[in-house]
Amino acid sequence: MMARDLERHLRDGVETTPFCPGCGHGILMGAVLRAVDALGLDMSRTLFVSGIGCAAWIPSPHFRADTLHTLHGRALPFAAGAKLYNPDLTVLVVSGDGDLASIGGNHLIHAARRDLDLTVVCANNQIYGMTGGQVAPTTPLGAASATTPEGNDGRPFDLCRLVEAAGASYVARYAVVQPLLLQRAIERGLRTPGFAFVEALSPCPTQFGRRNGLGDPAACLAGLKEALVSLEDARGLGAEALRDRIVYGEFVGG
């Protein structure tokens, strides 16, 4: 596929992403569009729902489909209403970790429990980016944030295990440094009849990297790559060896 082929999925006038230099969300944006394109989905029958935060701007206003930019934390119930009423719509929720797992956490576990036919792409940058770098429920233990200057003393959610326990039909985690795997996971999520959850690790050099000495955007991407360990490899490792590592792969379905 030629790079410009995806432009037909963008609204007229969209020329740039709204994201900070080095943000991973632009790569994720491409992965979502490539997945939709690869499956040949009719964008005029596809609904993208997002909440509030940086990741909520991935589909809205950029994608040339129905886009519903909702309230903070509430993308899932809005999506559920649309999908329940019109099951012919393909419904993707694209939003951030704070939006889906903190303020929207209750909706996330209930959407997974109901196993409604939605595909959720959760951009996890481990921080509240848009509001200025406050701690999120996904921020690693010890990490500095605008509201944990001495280091985060709260354990982060493992979002994949959370939605797996709640009953999701497809659960996968990849990072934006694995764009092809990420794209394939989104495709599999879209093909799964039932609740599909794809966690996409995406670096935030501006709010997270800067505070935690991770270096420039390229260094943030490199650091993310080094932290990754596959589900298969992780099985042979103990808890100590897995500390600070990010396990990727398909946890349910696939």
Added chain:
Amino acid sequence: MPTETVESLLTPGTHYMSGNEAAAEGALAAGCDFYAGYPITPSSEIMERMARRLPELGRRFAQMEDEIASVCAVIGASWAGARAMTATSGPGFSLMMEALGYAAFTETPMVIVDVQRAGPCTGQATRVGAGDVMQAKWGSHGDYQPVALSPWSVQEMYAMGAEAFNLAERYRVPVIVLAEEAVGHLYERIEVPPSTRVVRRERDPRAAPFGTEEPDGVPPMPAFGDGARLLVTGSTHDPRGFRRTEDPDVHRRLVERLSRKILARRTEICRTEAHLLEDAEAAFVAYGFTARSALQAVRELRAGGRRVGLLRLQTLWPFPGEAVADLGRRVGRILVPEMNLGQVEGEVRKAAGCPVAAYHQVDGRVIHPDALVSWALEAA
């Protein structure tokens, strides 16, 4: 706007049911085809009726995880083309406030039936109150104009359950049926009409869905999947839906239009009902269940030779100030009884132009006509 008359779902004629059941049936008669809700006393009978009736009719019902999810699902369904509603009571209504603002700002038709109980907070869950009147108007942040109706009977729960949808679709606005526990749990005979008027939205996929040439216009509203590739956002948006969060003119035009489209149509939206006002020297202004007590008090006072009447407010928001002002020119005194500490009273005072006396009762019980008779004899 496309309007049609559809055959009623229930057999036309006399039925016996509760106010809550009638609200559900009225909504169904007007084409309600999506309900999402969460159980809460004293509104749950609406949801239980919907849980049975909607699937029977091949329509959609969902019990959600909380009231926030319920109202958000209703908005999502409305954009997918549904005539969508939820029902709740005080604590749930409070949880719905942010999304109510979203519906107002994105001009999403939806219906909320709030069966009011004695608040604030958990209050008295099974007892009556009318303390949500101002919340219905001002509960979400920012400036907007919702529509709120106040039924006084089971018959009117049916009628308003239906009409709420027509108002919501015509003006693209959230409509609140501000019922009270006493009406929701009241059992009465009602007459089901042979047909129901149904206003349908215009779904032109080419028109700008969030703007019109007129400063008080209501734009057409296509649904998801219609090919309009809609761009819906709760941020300030231009007529096509693009976020314009820095442009003062776009924000001002939008916020002003959302208010104007309702306020400029006050006379066609507002409904009031006059009882024994022709020769009245004093008048009650009342709404909801309290208007029943006020009407009984009027009859007893008249039997004692007092020229008293009643103006019943069927619409609370936008406030029917013209009808109250007109009344104030004809009577010497207006009496406002309420099951709260004075919420409509203030609106009446703004409009009346004559002395106003108020009667407040917040003990979780309906106001007895005898209490209004004694009070009126002193106050009038």
